[in-house]
Amino acid sequence: MxxxxxxxxxxxxxxxxxxxxxxxxxxxxxxxxxxxxxxxxxxxxxxxxxxxxxxxxxxxxxIMDATEALQLLTSIARGETKETVISSTPFGTTEDEKTADLKTRISAMKEILKRYPSSDKLMSAKIRKLEAEADVAEQKARDARIGGQDVGKQFDKMFERLKEDSDK
CATH class of the missing domain: 1.10.10.1400 (Terminase, small subunit, N-terminal DNA-binding domain, HTH motif)
Structure with a gap:
């Protein structure tokens, strides 16, 4: 009726x-x-x-379906999705749009690859390289925040260690 x-x-x-x-x-x-x-x-x-x-x-x-989730993860991995970051300054607050950092993009790629398993060694090597670069950048930022230390020398030592590890 x-x-x-x-x-x-x-x-x-x-x-x-x-x-x-x-x-x-x-x-x-x-x-x-x-x-x-x-x-x-x-x-x-x-x-x-x-x-x-x-x-x-x-x-x-x-409710997000699997296709939507993969589309979102892909746009994050590609750096297309931006987030608003609010910063405080002496003159007030500012809003900036920024893309996801390397670690977030790598995490998105890993989530995508979990759904499409493959034994692509080249892709694995690229991901390891990106992870190493992200670790180096993170350590460099930490050292710079600490201040008073020679960041360049520490960066060179850390980069050499990571390079040796990735060559193994």
């Missing part, structure tokens, strides 16, 4: 608000009988099914 215009308005309002009485009033039912009409409408099979079907549609749009 098809819903009447009032019943459909009631159901649509109920889906939005979850309030049967107000939904009945908004659909055009009398204020005096809106409470009982609202409760009665919720027991009618056609209205119940309409509400249930539409709630399922709404919920399915809120």
């Amino acid at each position: 098809k819903l009447t215009v009032k019943q459909q308005k009631f159901a649509d309002n109920y889906i939005k608000s979850g309030n049967a009485t107000q939904s009945a009033i908004d659909a055009g039912y009398s204020k005096h009988t809106s409470r009982s009409i609202g409760q009665e409408n919720l027991t009618k099979p056609d209205i119940k099914n309409y509400i249930k079907d539409n709630l399922v549609k709404i919920e399915s749009h809120k």
